[in-house]
Amino acid sequence: MPKEEVIDRTTGFLKKNLETIPPKKRFEYLNRKLRGIVQYAYRHSIAMKSKMDSVGLKPKDIQTIEDLEKLPITKKTDLMELQKKNPPFGGFEGASIRGLRRIYVSPGPLYEPGEIEYDELGWVQGMYAAGFRPGDIAINTFSYHMVPFAMQMLDNSLFKIGCITIPTGIGNTEQQVNILKNLKVNAFCGTPSFLLNIAEKAEEMGLDPKKDLNLRVGFVAAEMVPESLRSELEERFGMMIRQGYGTADIRCLGYECMEKNGMHIPDDKIVEIVDPETGKQLDPGKTGEIVATTFNKVYPLIRFGTGDLSILTETPCPCGRTSPRLLKILGRIDQATKVRGLFVHPEQVNEVASKHAQIGNYQVVITRKEHKDEMTFRIELKEEVPQPEKLKEEIERSIRDVMKVRGEVQFVLKGSIPEGAKKIEDQRTWD
Numbered sequence: 329m330p331k332e333e334v335i336d337r338t339t340g341f342l343k344k345n346l347e348t349i350p351p352k353k354r355f356e357y358l359n360r361k362l363r364g365i366v367q368y369a370y371r372h373s374i375a376m377k378s379k380m381d382s383v384g385l386k387p388k389d390i391q392t393i394e395d396l397e398k399l400p401i402t403k404k405t406d407l408m409e410l411q412k413k414n415p416p417f418g419g420f421e422g423a424s425i426r427g428l429r430r431i432y433v434s435p436g437p438l439y440e441p442g443e444i445e446y447d448e449l450g451w452v453q454g455m456y457a458a459g460f461r462p463g464d465i466a467i468n469t470f471s472y473h474m475v476p477f478a479m480q481m482l483d484n485s486l487f488k489i490g491c492i493t494i495p496t497g498i499g500n501t502e503q504q505v506n507i508l509k510n511l512k513v514n515a516f517c518g519t520p521s522f523l524l525n526i527a528e529k530a531e532e533m534g535l536d537p538k539k540d541l542n543l544r545v546g547f548v549a550a551e552m553v554p555e556s557l558r559s560e561l562e563e564r565f566g567m568m569i570r571q572g573y574g575t576a577d578i579r580c581l582g583y584e585c586m587e588k589n590g591m592h593i594p595d596d597k598i599v600e601i602v603d604p605e606t607g608k609q610l611d612p613g614k615t616g617e618i619v620a621t622t623f624n625k626v627y628p629l630i631r632f633g634t635g636d637l638s639i640l641t642e643t644p645c646p647c648g649r650t651s652p653r654l655l656k657i658l659g660r661i662d663q664a665t666k667v668r669g670l671f672v673h674p675e676q677v678n679e680v681a682s683k684h685a686q687i688g689n690y691q692v693v694i695t696r697k698e699h700k701d702e703m704t705f706r707i708e709l710k711e712e713v714p715q716p717e718k719l720k721e722e723i724e725r726s727i728r729d730v731m732k733v734r735g736e737v738q739f740v741l742k743g744s745i746p747e748g749a750k751k752i753e754d755q756r757t758w759d
């Protein structure tokens with residue numbers, strides 16, 4: 329194993345040519361891959377063929393990412409329904425079940441055709457960008473049972489980078505601490521909250537996570553890591569933590585680089601941000617549903633609706649990767665509300681509130697006046713402030729920054745907002 333001091337974890341690329349390709353060339357590359365998978369899926373996946381037939385599309389009608397708009401979005405509930413009608417995979421599989429190495433089971437239950445050979449790029453790119461390097465000893469604390477994430481996706485990705493994996497799975501925190509210590513483990517895969525458990529358990533056992541353990545890098549997923557928790561964990565262990573995002577069906581859809589300014593879309597996926605009501609693609613900067621297309625021939629999901637909301641940016645990233653980025657995951661679409669044609673989510677309301685220490689209870693109320701939506705941010709202040717007008721302006725600026733919609737701040741008396749009130753109260757009537 330190389331000496332620790334000489335490992336460069338902060339620069340470099342897994343696939344430089346692909347990751348730094350000029351954006352226009354990337355579109356051409358992705359369009360080419362798209363045409364290939366559409367043709368393949370039409371021929372080999374019964375469900376994808378009938379989806380295209382239902383709207384009168386032939387493979388030649390989908391030449392570019394823009395053409396994807398013509399194709400209906402497939403949702404998780406569609407997968408479940410079709411699996412019942414046409415078990416086990418609803419006809420979405422693009423390969424014979426006899427050729428599969430594994431079948432995975434996700435909550436639902438949803439049966440997923442596993443791999444013939446693991447060929448996905450996304451998680452490997454993500455771990456490399458997170459600073460994982462050949463020779464690292466990694467614990468993988470995600471569950472190895474039934475679901476594909478730990479065993480199929482991360483285990484294979486660690487192997488592809490050249491890391492040594494300890495398949496610990498979830499739980500047994502005390503034993504995990506001993507493993508970290510005895511095997512000088514320097515890389516962690518798991519949820520941020522489990523890493524926090526490990527820190528607490530280690531301290532309980534009389535260990536200093538920074539001095540007595542060797543963790544240097546962490547790749548977290550399955551729950552978004554709040555910045556406060558990330559810096560606390562990085563400080564406590566003396567390590568770097570980066571996160572990834574994906575789903576069981578379509579695998580990795582985003583990963584952070586050193587810049588921590590959103591999640592790069594891996595080079596083996598197409599991600600659209602769409603209006604979930606119309607399926608139309610939205611411009612960068614607009615909030616919409618993450619809809620993804622994979623080039624995985626075993627399970628060729630084309631236009632899969634994740635149900636998650638995000639915003640895309642194409643602003644160049646200082647790391648040198650030219651792929652667009654998802655600016656954090658804002659939550660589920662079924663909790664979102666549309667205001668003047670734009671989606672707002674309770675998580676965004678919380679984010680605005682977290683930026684101003686003076687805010688106590690708060691609630692957003694949506695009303696409609698003269699056929700126009702109005703958004704009011706009702707706020708109970710913790711205590712009186714010297715310049716309420718100035719604070720009001722500042723909060724209104726945060727609303728525009730975070731929620732991308734103009735809203736008015738209204739300070740209300742303490743106790744006006746009921747305990748347990750909805751974060752977004754929609755009072756519009758449509759008669």
Ligand SMILES: [Zn+2]
Pocket residue numbers: 585586587592645646647648649
């Ligand atoms: Zn970057």
